[in-house]
Amino acid sequence: MSCLHLRGMFLSMCLASTAWSSLHPECEFIFQLEKEERHCLQYIAEQGNRSTEGCRPFWDAVACWPHAAVGEPVQKACPAVFSLFKNNTGSVSRNCTSEGWSRAFPPYHIACSVDDDLPEAEQSYFATVKLIYTVGYSISLVVLAVAVFILLLFRRLRCARNFIHIQLFVTFILKAVAVFIKDATLFSSDDTNHCTLSTFACKASVVFCHYCVMSNFFWLLVEALYLNSLLLSSFYHSLRCLWGFTLLGWGVPVLFIVLWIGSRVYFEDTECWDINEDSPYWWIIKGPIVVSIAVNFILFMNIIRILIQKLNPRLIHFNNSSQYRRLTKSTLLLIPLFGTHYMVFNFLPDYFNVNLRLCIELCIGSFQGLLVSILYCFLNQEVQKEVHMQWLRWQERSYGVVSPAAKCSQMDTPF
Numbered sequence: 001m002s003c004l005h006l007r008g009m010f011l012s013m014c015l016a017s018t019a020w021s022s023l024h025p026e027c028e029f030i031f032q033l034e035k036e037e038r039h040c041l042q043y044i045a046e047q048g049n050r051s052t053e054g055c056r057p058f059w060d061a062v063a064c065w066p067h068a069a070v071g072e073p074v075q076k077a078c079p080a081v082f083s084l085f086k087n088n089t090g091s092v093s094r095n096c097t098s099e100g101w102s103r104a105f106p107p108y109h110i111a112c113s114v115d116d117d118l119p120e121a122e123q124s125y126f127a128t129v130k131l132i133y134t135v136g137y138s139i140s141l142v143v144l145a146v147a148v149f150i151l152l153l154f155r156r157l158r159c160a161r162n163f164i165h166i167q168l169f170v171t172f173i174l175k176a177v178a179v180f181i182k183d184a185t186l187f188s189s190d191d192t193n194h195c196t197l198s199t200f201a202c203k204a205s206v207v208f209c210h211y212c213v214m215s216n217f218f219w220l221l222v223e224a225l226y227l228n229s230l231l232l233s234s235f236y237h238s239l240r241c242l243w244g245f246t247l248l249g250w251g252v253p254v255l256f257i258v259l260w261i262g263s264r265v266y267f268e269d270t271e272c273w274d275i276n277e278d279s280p281y282w283w284i285i286k287g288p289i290v291v292s293i294a295v296n297f298i299l300f301m302n303i304i305r306i307l308i309q310k311l312n313p314r315l316i317h318f319n320n321s322s323q324y325r326r327l328t329k330s331t332l333l334l335i336p337l338f339g340t341h342y343m344v345f346n347f348l349p350d351y352f353n354v355n356l357r358l359c360i361e362l363c364i365g366s367f368q369g370l371l372v373s374i375l376y377c378f379l380n381q382e383v384q385k386e387v388h389m390q391w392l393r394w395q396e397r398s399y400g401v402v403s404p405a406a407k408c409s410q411m412d413t414p415f
Contacts, residue, residue: 032080033062040064055096062108068096078112129358134183136366137176144169144176144369147377154386160242164219164226165376167249171216172369178209179366186272202272207261210285214253221292222249224299231306252288260284 040059047057047067054069063079075093090111095102148169151162185205222245263281264273276282377383 036064036079037061055101058101060104063092065094065101070096070098072096078108126358129362133179133362133366136363136370137179140367140369140373141173141176144173144373147373148173150377150383150387154383154390156386157383161226163242164222164245167246168216168219168223168376169369169373171212171219171249172372174212175216176366176369178205178212181205182209186274199272202274206272206274207257210260211253211257214256214285214289215250217289217292218253219249221296221299224296224303227303228299228306231303256284256288 037059040057043064043066044057044059054067054072055065057067058065063076065074065076068074073093073095075091078090078092092104092106092108092111094104148166151157151166151169182205185202226245260281263284268279268281276286
């Protein structure tokens with residue numbers, strides 16, 4: 001196995017061992033090799049004016065071999081870069097002969113216990129993850145688009161509550177589109193060098209993806225704020241409040257994204273802007289998201305507390321008990337969908353338990369938009385009644401059939 005083959009093998013192993021869209025391939029081993037290569041070339045330049053007898057120092061794309069006399073064996077421990085895959089104490093040797101350096105023995109992949117290929121089970125796992133989240137985002141995108149169309153189509157469904165729902169649906173749609181664009185840009189070819197890829201299209205796709213994800217979290221926060229205000233009966237349905245929610249959901253993410261772009265351009269303009277490990281500037285985006293998740297979780301705990309109080313039989317009036325029970329059912333069904341599953345990794349490093357993180361954030365997260373659209377739109381009794389009434393009116397216009405149900409269009413559900 002050639003040293004160049006080994007280097008390419010490291011890259012392919014790393015690409016498959018990290019997240020497909022939300023986590024960039026770990027390029028630490030490539031950067032470490034490049035650093036060691038620079039040191040080796042500097043050492044070779046310093047040795048250039050010394051004796052030419054024996055074997056000259058050289059870089060074999062993996063390790064740096066020093067000057068040696070003819071007949072002298074040289075042994076080197078496995079390069080530090082191999083410790084990124086597994087701990088080992090192996091060594092590789094070369095002999096200095098009259099014809100130059102001999103081949104490395106044993107070969108690096110044997111001496112340092114590095115497999116040539118990624119295990120088939122891991123390849124299958126990552127391929128399955130990519131398939132699941134691709135299907136999840138695709139289905140969610142279509143269903144969300146239908147939900148937005150329905151809420152915009154019927155005039156009776158146009159209200160402050162559904163306005164907020166529509167914004168949330170749009171963020172899920174944009175999030176799915178952003179994932180597909182980022183996949184197409186970063187992972188369109190197996191030959192793409194992700195460690196050196198630095199194009200405008202690549203950076204733009206990463207920026208767009210971060211904005212869509214961030215706005216999605218902030219509109220989830222808006223939904224939580226709105227539900228709290230409904231339960232507290234203190235929400236004033238004014239245009240100013242809707243503008244405030246819009247500014248929070250769409251405007252605040254723009255502010256943080258612009259700050260992050262500026263920090264990357266001036267202080268960390270490397271690769272495709274998607275390697276964020278150990279970067280202090282990543283907290284410009286991650287910080288507000290972490291805070292929004294934590295606040296969302298607190299708000300939902302508050303919702304449960306309020307509902308428990310309001311559902312106390314001693315405090316419920318006969319005329320509004322059914323309303324609160326419907327409100328309770330709708331709210332409790334939505335709690336798992338407002339990012340509570342993100343609390344699992346909210347305060348942990350980005351690269352903690354990557355496999356489990358992939359499953360929760362990509363596979364389960366890809367279907368979140370689908371579940372939210374079903375609960376907010378398709379299972380909403382107002383939507384069902386309005387669609388049913390429009391269907392009856394269409395039948396009446398087309399066939400002259402009038403159903404008694406067409407006379408009952410009163411909507412009395414809180415959602």
